Amino acid sequence: MDPRTGLPVVGMVGGGQLARMTHQAAIALGQSLRVLAVTADEPAPLVAPGVDIGSHTDLAALRAFAAGCDVVTLDHEHVPTEHLRALVADGVTVHPGPDALIHAQDKLVMRRRLAELGVPVPPFAPVNSLADLTKFADEHGWPCVLKATRGGYDGRGVWIVRSPADAQPVIDSGTVLLVEEMVAMRRELAALVARSPFGQGACWPVVETVQSDGICVEVIAPAPDLAPARADEAQRLALRVAGELGVVGVLAVELFDTGNGLVVNELAMRPHNSGHWTIDGAVTSQFEQHIRAVLDYPLGATDALAPVTVMANVLGAGQSDVMPIDERLHHLFARLGNVKVHLYGKAERPGRKIGHVTVLGSELPSVRRTAALAAHWLSSGRWADGYDIHAGERA
Amino acid sequence: MDPRTGLPVVGMVGGGQLARMTHQAAIALGQSLRVLAVTADEPAPLVAPGVDIGSHTDLAALRAFAAGCDVVTLDHEHVPTEHLRALVADGVTVHPGPDALIHAQDKLVMRRRLAELGVPVPPFAPVNSLADLTKFADEHGWPCVLKATRGGYDGRGVWIVRSPADAQPVIDSGTVLLVEEMVAMRRELAALVARSPFGQGACWPVVETVQSDGICVEVIAPAPDLAPARADEAQRLALRVAGELGVVGVLAVELFDTGNGLVVNELAMRPHNSGHWTIDGAVTSQFEQHIRAVLDYPLGATDALAPVTVMANVLGAGQSDVMPIDERLHHLFARLGNVKVHLYGKAERPGRKIGHVTVLGSELPSVRRTAALAAHWLSSGRWADGYDIHAGERA
Numbered sequence: 001m002d003p004r005t006g007l008p009v010v011g012m013v014g015g016g017q018l019a020r021m022t023h024q025a026a027i028a029l030g031q032s033l034r035v036l037a038v039t040a041d042e043p044a045p046l047v048a049p050g051v052d053i054g055s056h057t058d059l060a061a062l063r064a065f066a067a068g069c070d071v072v073t074l075d076h077e078h079v080p081t082e083h084l085r086a087l088v089a090d091g092v093t094v095h096p097g098p099d100a101l102i103h104a105q106d107k108l109v110m111r112r113r114l115a116e117l118g119v120p121v122p123p124f125a126p127v128n129s130l131a132d133l134t135k136f137a138d139e140h141g142w143p144c145v146l147k148a149t150r151g152g153y154d155g156r157g158v159w160i161v162r163s164p165a166d167a168q169p170v171i172d173s174g175t176v177l178l179v180e181e182m183v184a185m186r187r188e189l190a191a192l193v194a195r196s197p198f199g200q201g202a203c204w205p206v207v208e209t210v211q212s213d214g215i216c217v218e219v220i221a222p223a224p225d226l227a228p229a230r231a232d233e234a235q236r237l238a239l240r241v242a243g244e245l246g247v248v249g250v251l252a253v254e255l256f257d258t259g260n261g262l263v264v265n266e267l268a269m270r271p272h273n274s275g276h277w278t279i280d281g282a283v284t285s286q287f288e289q290h291i292r293a294v295l296d297y298p299l300g301a302t303d304a305l306a307p308v309t310v311m312a313n314v315l316g317a318g319q320s321d322v323m324p325i326d327e328r329l330h331h332l333f334a335r336l337g338n339v340k341v342h343l344y345g346k347a348e349r350p351g352r353k354i355g356h357v358t359v360l361g362s363e364l365p366s367v368r369r370t371a372a373l374a375a376h377w378l379s380s381g382r383w384a385d386g387y388d389i390h391a392g393e394r395a
Numbered sequence: 396m397d398p399r400t401g402l403p404v405v406g407m408v409g410g411g412q413l414a415r416m417t418h419q420a421a422i423a424l425g426q427s428l429r430v431l432a433v434t435a436d437e438p439a440p441l442v443a444p445g446v447d448i449g450s451h452t453d454l455a456a457l458r459a460f461a462a463g464c465d466v467v468t469l470d471h472e473h474v475p476t477e478h479l480r481a482l483v484a485d486g487v488t489v490h491p492g493p494d495a496l497i498h499a500q501d502k503l504v505m506r507r508r509l510a511e512l513g514v515p516v517p518p519f520a521p522v523n524s525l526a527d528l529t530k531f532a533d534e535h536g537w538p539c540v541l542k543a544t545r546g547g548y549d550g551r552g553v554w555i556v557r558s559p560a561d562a563q564p565v566i567d568s569g570t571v572l573l574v575e576e577m578v579a580m581r582r583e584l585a586a587l588v589a590r591s592p593f594g595q596g597a598c599w600p601v602v603e604t605v606q607s608d609g610i611c612v613e614v615i616a617p618a619p620d621l622a623p624a625r626a627d628e629a630q631r632l633a634l635r636v637a638g639e640l641g642v643v644g645v646l647a648v649e650l651f652d653t654g655n656g657l658v659v660n661e662l663a664m665r666p667h668n669s670g671h672w673t674i675d676g677a678v679t680s681q682f683e684q685h686i687r688a689v690l691d692y693p694l695g696a697t698d699a700l701a702p703v704t705v706m707a708n709v710l711g712a713g714q715s716d717v718m719p720i721d722e723r724l725h726h727l728f729a730r731l732g733n734v735k736v737h738l739y740g741k742a743e744r745p746g747r748k749i750g751h752v753t754v755l756g757s758e759l760p761s762v763r764r765t766a767a768l769a770a771h772w773l774s775s776g777r778w779a780d781g782y783d784i785h786a787g788e789r790a
Contacts, residue, residue: 004436005740006720020422023442027419030720030738030750032442041399047418047427049444283733283755298728305700305755325401325425333693338678343425345400355425360678360700 001070005030010291011065013056014075015042017344017353018271018287021279022075023048025287033291036065043344044075059083066092073249073294074270077105078151095197095248095294096269103245104269108149108178117244119237120263122256127177133167140181149176155214183263185256189223190274191238194250194289194299201242202289202299203235204282209254209274215351218372219311221277221304224364226257234262241267250275250290273313273353278302280340280358281309306360310367312375314355316348322381332377335387339374396465400425405686406460408451409470410437412739412748413666413682416674417470418443420682428686431460438739439470454478461487468644468689469665472500473546490592490643490689491664498640499664503544503573512639514632515658517651522572528562535576544571550609578658580651584618585669586633589645589684589694596637597684597694598630599677604649604669610746613767614706616672616699619759621652629657636662645670645685668708668748673697675735675753676704701755703762707770709750711743717776727772730782734769 002009007030012019015037023033023044034050045051050068054061056079063086066072071093084098096104103110111124125136127146137144146167148157157175160182161167171177188211193203208223209216223231238253241264245251252272254265275286284292284300292299322328325348332339343355357374361367376384397404402425407414410432418428418439429445440446445463449456451474458481461467466488479493491499498505506519520531522541532539541562543552552570555577556562566572583606588598603618604611618626633648636659640646647667649660670681679687679695687694717723720743727734738750752769756762771779 001721004441004742005738007724007738008721024419024422027415027442028735028737029724030740032740045444046399047422047444049440049442049446051444283735292728297725298732300728301733303733326403329402329424330692333687333695337693338696338698340423340678342423343400343402345425345427347399 002032007031008070008295009034009068010294011036011069011072012044012075013062013065013072013079015039015044015051016075017043017346019044019075020047020344021276021342022271022287022290025279025285026291029288029291031291034065034069036061043346046345057083059086062087063090066090071095071294073290074101076270077101077268081105097246097248100246100248101269104267106149107147107152107266108176110267111178111180113245114241114264117241119241120261122183122263123181124178127171127179130164130168130171133161133171133179134164136179143182145180145182146170146177147180149178155211158214183256183265184258185263186259187223187257188265189226189234189255189257189262190219190272191234191253191255192250192272192275192278192286193235193238193242193253194286194293195239195242195247196293196299197248197296198298199243200299201239202284202302203239204275204278204286204302205304206231206234207274207277213351215313215315215353216273217313217315217375218368219274219277220364220368221281221309221311223257230257230262237262237264249293250286273356276342276356277309277311277358279342281305281311281360307362308364308367309358309360310364310371311356311358312371313353314343314357314375314378316346316350316352316354317380318350319380325378328378328381332374335377336370336374339370341374341378397427402426403465403690404429404463405689406431406464406467407439407470408457408460408467408474410434410439410446411470412438412741414439414470415442415739416671416737417666417682417685420674420680421686424683424686426686429460429464431456438741441740452478454481457482458485461485466490466689468685469496471665472496472663476500492641492643495641495643496664499662501544502542502547502661505662506573506575508640509636509659512636514636515656517578517658518576519573522566522574525559525563525566528556528566528574529559531574538577540575540577541565541572542575544573550606553609578651578660579653580658581654582618582652583660584621584629584650584652584657585614585667586629586648586650587645587667587670587673587681588630588633588637588648589681589688590634590637590642591688591694592643592691593693594638595694596634597679597697598634599670599673599681599697600699601626601629602669602672608746610708610710610748611668612708612710612770613763614669614672615759615763616676616704616706618652625652625657632657632659644688645681668751671737671751672704672706672753674737676700676706676755702757703759704753704755705759705762705766706751706753707766708748709738709752709770709773711741711745711747711749712775713745714775720773723773723776727769730772731765731769734765736769736773 011034020043143162146159205222210218252268256263278285340358359371406429415438538557600617605613647663651658673680735753754766
């Protein structure tokens with residue numbers, strides 16, 4: 001309990017953009033998020049005052065951090081399970097708890113559990129050798145998908161392999177792997193839900209996510225042309241997974257839409273890129289909802305504020321001669337008055353997520369075009385539609 | 396320029412809820428608001444890392460603070476004009492500047508200037524003695540309104556006087572005063588605009604503000620049953636005042652709607668209670684717009700997100716046996732899933748603004764009822780509609 005406010009203290013392990021945006025949402029609830037960050041220049045420490053500097057792999061740092069919190073939650077999946085168990089044994093409230101989180105940390109554990117529950121997943125098998133892989137491929141065909149069981153993100157830790165020769169270097173690397181059938185899919189969807197310890201669940205409209213090189217670049221809410229029965233199925237599936245696994249907080253269920261049905265791809269137990277649109281586009285954002293859930297507050301309404309919301313990620317500039325981000329912002333605002341910008345305070349590296357933009361509206365094509373135009377501009381300092389900026393004249 | 400982000404640094408003098416909510420908005424723009432606060436437990440220092448502790452009346456503290464900022468702006472009107480002039484003479488960019496701000500600091504200066512500009516204001520006169528007052532009242536009638544030229548807020552510094560005897564103690568107090576005719580009005584409105592140094596202006600829909608004991612308790616956006624021509628007149632008036640006075644940032648023009656026309660009551664040159672609804676209810680909030688304006692970024696769209704938005708202030712509990720704020724929040728969220736809550740982290744005192752709630756919808760009566768119900772509950776721990784909470788059973 002914070003004696004200054006009379007409110008419980010939420011601490012988040014990890015200082016990335018998710019913690020940054022969670023702090024932003026926390027402010028409205030009278031809170032100030034406490035953060036355990038590795039360095040002081042991460043996105044969250046730049047904007048939050050209650051920061052401990054320390055590693056999420058250092059149990060002593062975790063314990064010292066947890067001592068100042070009523071509940072501990074997570075910006076990422078990289079806290080060792082045994083450390084979370086130690087905190088729980090200390091009496092710390094950790095949401096999501098280690099028994100739930102393991103399903104977002106270890107893809108093989110997740111696959112086995114979801115299969116047990118009868119949730120649709122692709123055929124899969126653990127891979128300890130090339131023989132394991134070829135046995136699987138003989139049955140399910142090439143190409144197939146090798147995945148690191150732990151630690152992958154944004155397309156890292158995923159390899160589409162077309163032959164044993166393709167797979168050999170991955171297997172030789174010593175990474176712990178599983179193999180999955182490559183699902184023939186029309187598109188990717190995400191069902192985002194939140195669950196409280198009390199057991200209340202809430203789901204946002206199901207969205208379509210668009211990836212490029214394994215990185216999510218665009219989210220469309222609601223997913224266009226999704227049959228209501230299919231959307232309902234996705235939401236029920238996500239709520240059921242949240243309940244069965246005992247998730248507390250936000251759960252993102254990434255799905256393949258095969259055209260004939262849904263297959264679960266990945267789980268994330270924290271605010272998720274597929275839910276960034278909710279900051280501007282829903283009554284309750286995923287960040288506020290996550291705080292409400294981990295505090296066991298009743299959950300907020302998840303209705304969309306507009307018929308269509310599109311979120312596009314802003315990736316770091318690929319070229320070194322790009323105009324400064326401050327000037328890119330000026331020009332963006334000068335041209336597009338209705339784009340909501342979210343910058344994370346991160347140093348730019350090509351392909352790194354440094355922010356996102358959100359556009360609300362009623363006509364999907366124009367909303368989508370505006371969001372893409374804005375994100376591309378902020379990423380590159382170049383308008384994708386031929387509009388020209390004589391940047392040199394300003395300087 | 397913050398070398399960590401490549402973005403200019405905005406500093407706000409004053410650590411109240413306006414600075415708190417400005418910081419919240421700043422986060423999305425890649426910023427972290429710097430704050431000069433008197434104490435570390437004010438609303439903004441509780442949530443922002445870049446805080447100097449010092450008084451806004453201490454020029455040395457102001458200078459040290461300004462040295463770390465690219466632009467300095469204000470959470471309140473209490474910085475002495477001569478200190479702002481000293482900062483400007485030092486080369487500091489101050490928005491709004493002292494020549495504009497004086498019109499929000501000194502009601503007599505404001506009244507004279509607006510009268511010169513032909514902007515409708517009530518008849519007024521300076522009051523140095525009881526004779527000055529009775530001379531004015533002989534001409535304009537009793538009751539009339541005595542106002543402290545400086546420092547009043549939330550009904551303080553305003554006295555409705557019905558006779559010389561009524562006025563005598565106020566005059567004897569030595570407060571510098573003016574007198575105004577008491578305007579016969581139907582209701583109060585507010586026209587909120589923003590203006591950038593470049594000269595761009597933007598206005599939000601005109602709102603109705605409802606006061607109780609001189610404190611704003613409710614804001615309805617847009618103002619119900621306001622003729623489009625009258626709304627247009629209010630917006631043009633506010634934009635003209637912003638331009639003529641050289642305001643940079645948000646300007647709130649409080650208006651009396653007499654039924655036959657508009658009369659200016661007060662000016663505020665900062666985010667204002669009448670604009671809190673924009674956080675949840677408009678594409679660009681007044682807090683984001685204020686930052687954009689003081690940075691000379693192009694301004695954002697001001698469209699409302701719903702047909703009706705109602706904001707209600709949460710005042711500190713009047714009774715000492717109220718249930719803790721954390722439990723009040725639980726119960727609020729359990730009953731009303733679509734209310735947006737904003738708490739300021741302030742200690743409760745009866746009548747003190749400790750937060751606000753916002754509700755969006757399409758039917759004014761139900762939206763208004765929900766907002767009032769929620770604000771009353773958070774203020775008092777009692778449902779105003781007879782709904783009962785057995786608070787004792789939970790503890």
